[in-house]
Amino acid sequence: MKLRIAIQKSGRLHDESLQLLKECGVSIDNGKDQLKAQAKNFPLEVYYLRNGDIPQYLKDGIVDCAIIGENVLIEKGEGIVITEKLGFSKCRVSLAVPKDFEYESLQDLDGKRIATSYPNTVLDFVAKKNISVDLHIINGSVEIAPNIGLADGICDIVSSGSTLFKNNLKEVAVLLKSEAVLAVSPTIMNEREEILEKLKFRIRAVLKGRDAKYVLLNAPNDSLKRIIEILPGMKSPTILPLSEEGWSSVHSVIPQGDFWEVIDKLKDAGAEGILVCPIEKMVL
Template structure:
């Protein structure tokens, strides 16, 4: 029987969509029936388990799944001895303190002796301890935002992306205490066969993620400015240079980090670059 790496992914929601997208971008083919709880890929030795986000760390810890994609918040809250394989960078959110409108908040010390409702008591307790704040933590599994209105808590600590839900419940975000992204986690005791499959998967994930950080750029440039352009661009090793019919000009191809792109573009234009063409990169490996 073929050895397969078993990966746990959130069954539905934004984290699920982005998790499955990055796997598809790795060239791995599988179905898209949301009713399934388990399925195998068609062209790669991997099997999917579709679970609730907060169940994923425990399934990996128990060895039911070999790896999983989960929010860092769940990983840190459950604090299980698992490997963090990679920060995937998507599904960004923050864990924030929110208080009713009109509450005089002046830092975590303002919560001294108060009741705070949260679904993340472990993370909150750690932050309060660091700030030497003594408050009562009420663990709530859902609908944390309503607790101040019904008299259960004086403040809340909850995940925030836009803050719209807080506002609709008469709350305002006053301090972010923790930031989360999606991460890939793994069981530390994988067999050699499964570790080999994981290495193959990570090679693909790295190539997909690396491509997202770069743009492929092509342009024509007067040869006299080639050294200056090369210094501006940087690139994997050095730009690719092709002679043009006009011997005083050349065509240049290179890779530029997304974060530097506009600065690089302005500097190249100042050197006389023309016909600048920029394209996305689908995959990129060292």
């Protein structure tokens, strides 16, 4: 029996999903234009699907799990469980209007025409804000809608904002923030859940490795206590004596988000020869 996983057929999420599986040690026979592929060394079948179709495949039990944008699940995936947030393909779903639109608050959009591919998300948001909008549902690029008189504004995913800028639009409200997630079918069989747990174990090890750096440094022994207090290692740092009397080598792990702040403190505490290495995987 094999676990059936869906990923986006093409695009950035497709590439990053395959990269994650590769880092999990899963080798996939991935021929050009295939809609389904087999893993060579793990009980896994990969289905390449349109992003918007994946929630229904999960609901129907055609696939057991999927790597998908959280925003798509919020729009179409009611009842589907998110089991892991994956930390890549981050974006936001936002409202945008033409740059010459005199916008001061959400009330300025009351009664306006909004073009979007996310009608459920928009309606839920505006209902909570006690305003109403006239939706024009578009499956595809919506940025052009205000320029051709089809809508007063749009609601779409935003990453860098460059597409909005090119289309003379400005972002005025963020409805939600999104990233890639691992979602699970409500009908997954117990036997496949066991395979899923093994895959999740590997994914967590990769993600923890991505989010940390391995640090080696030299420190005078009289500064060790202060340096150890600074280091946020998994349990405690490794300390080894150097051949030079009065000095030790300290090995530890630093979370990526705290990296530069911790390094500055280590230098101030007397650390020297600081060496930083990437971590491929981290199993706790």
